[in-house]
Amino acid sequence: MQKHESINSILDGFIKQASGTKEKTDMVCPDCGMTFREFRSQGLLGCPRDYDVFERPLRALIERAHDGATHHVGKVPGRLGGEPSAHAKAARLRKQMQDAVEIEDYELAAKLRDRIEEAESS
Secondary structure (H helix, E strand, O other): OOOOOOHHHHHHHHHHHHOOOHHHHOOEOOOOOOEHHHHHHHOOOOOOOHHHHOHHHHHHHHHHHOOOOOOOOOOOOHHHOOOOOHHHHHHHHHHHHHHHHHOOOHHHHHHHHHHHHHHHHO
16 A cells, blocks of 8 residues: 655655755745745745745756656546556656667667657657
């Protein structure tokens, strides 16, 4: 059985991992005055402009949370026997391709690239 964590604890973990540089902790929203450090400790943004001000570190968090994707693709419950969407499949394959490139397995990366193109065209 899979252990379920709250979304707040997951986000807190991502925030702590992604916020290692001083540059990110010095960011301040000119509208609400929230700092990235405050966001990291609270897990909540202060105003809509925070998305623009903290875009770079937030994008890294979102990509990590969605296996390299920057858009929510949803899930299909396993008990329904549904297939993941083409977009979700492509996002998963992109992450695998990125991992293959990092370990310099270019043959696998090329195969994954072809599978991504197939998934996106269907």
